[in-house]
Amino acid sequence: MDRTLAEKVWDAHVVRHVEGEPDLLYIDLHLLHEVTSPQAFDGLRAAGRQVRRPDLTVATEDHNVPTVDIDRPIADPVSRTQVETLRRNCAEFGVPLFPLGDVDQGIVHVVGPQLGLTQPGMTVVCGDSHTSTHGAFGALAFGIGTSEVEHVLATQTLPLRPFKTMAVTVEGELPAGVTAKDLILAVIARIGTGGGQGHVIEYRGEAIRGLSMEARMTVCNMSIEAGARAGMIAPDEKTFAFLAGRPHAPTGVEWHAALAWWRTLATDPDARFDTEVVVDATQLSPFVTWGTNPGQGVPLSSTVPDPAALTDASERAAAERALEYMGLTAGRPMRDIAVDTVFVGSCTNGRLEDLRSAADVVRGRRVADGVRMLVVPGSVRVRLAAEAEGLHEVFTAAGAEWRHAGCSMCLGMNPDQLAPGERSASTSNRNFEGRQGKGGRTHLVSPQVAAATAVVGRLASPADLV
């Protein structure tokens, strides 16, 4: 029978199938960080259990870590305790760890692909909803809670019901100046924050094939914002070229064996999806959010929508509440909205290509007076590669702050936060109330729009600078 990419990966990992019970699924790679793992390790200790496969497990410090003065002890004692707890747990259970200061430290979803640990056809989990990022390689990758982290540590498996499948086909080519971030924000606005519930989304079509691996990661990363468990893209020559030569990619005979399997993964021609959505790439333009969930977005060229136009009562109430929180009124042009802070970084847009595209916009320009721009590489290696190209000098010459790697202002667990009432243009993934700091107001944007906004001081695209 013809199967989808997601179904093929699922089927290849079923350890046990019993009618009426969840399937027991084998996990190829388990990523850990300091926030969602301490209680899982405590659970293992309490039950006298070991980590079954420390060699399929790897940890990094990212959510809490400071992005300045990283050679000093972490100032916040609670953050420090959490990071130290991860170090102790990894040492006790034999799990490899990339601590702050290590050249392989960084955001967990940047580190995995960078090392070649994320490969097509694998199952990848992490106690973090943005694990969907790894689906860009044709892996089935999804976020789990702490109970499941403990379960994977103890058994290297998870009991799961099969997901439904959704095809998001993006036809045609993206117009110049329109990025993967604009595309995914538009998709989420279209299907809604709950539209992908229970599904694995497979992104397909000409526009997706045209994206680089880094851009595909941006798309898959935000699948969770549409409510989906995972997002996937079938591996192709770009995927294989990205992987070749990475530290953990197979080599020699193993490479050819892997390649043979990877080439079988694409969805079969007659496979059926439970849900299908078609998007016309040629109609897309730079996209930004106006509200407090990632589905509340519009084209940058548009205006703040009028809640009264919404027919669904609960959506209308949510929109009214969002406008009040955001300090916006219906009908205001998005380009009129002034920001205090611009954040470039996160597992959504903290890779080298993202930094390059932001640097291209600010090169030779200045960040507007009164605007603070933070550039936070997704990993130490991204930071080093950017510095080798001189990007740090482009940013600092423009008046931006060049920081060390971590999750930073995406969720404000470290000191990088918005003050109450402050407004940001952010390349991250969530514009929830208070996400970037209590009372902070977030507009989600692409790196290009973020950089242009920093220069203008109001939401803007690079085209506005000419």
Place this chain on the structure above:
Amino acid sequence: MEKFTVHAGRALPLRRSNVDTDQIIPAVYLKRVTRSGFEDGLFAAWRADPDFVLNRPEHEGATVLVAGPDFGTGSSREHAVWALQDHGFRVVISPRFADIFRGNSLKGGLLTVELPVDVVERLWSDVEADPELVIVVDLERREVSWPGGTAAFELDDYTRWRLMEGLDDIGLTLRAADEIAAFELDRPTFLPTTRPRGDG
């Protein structure tokens, strides 16, 4: 895990949709490395408003949260479930839950009950009219009932059985240890390990 069969309690009507996990518990409350005491972070930002429904004395001690659609969207933080449980909630009712939140809840014994929007709206009105009203959530019969009505809900047999027996997933999975070991023997050798290259 505590067994769940029938729960009877008063309800908290939370008339909001898209209640994301950053609202349920903001990230600054996730730094604790222990498993208890997360009630202080529950709806922390909203609780700053004295009129927020959780602050209202007539709803004190409510154990059934009734919320709008798309409850628990966003992050995978199980702390959201712990914050609700540590505060005393045993059941959350919503027309639709985010997948990860729902999974975390059912693993930890917080029952998520999906009911249609019109039933949720009726519950809101009835509870607002009489905050003392008792809602009975019967997992065995998969039914919610209160003086104003009755509504059936769906939950698969396996999850229901696990909740009613209070069984922990890891213990159940370890019964399949031989099958896991057999599966591991057959895994392709090209798959990566996290060991530094050079020692295997």
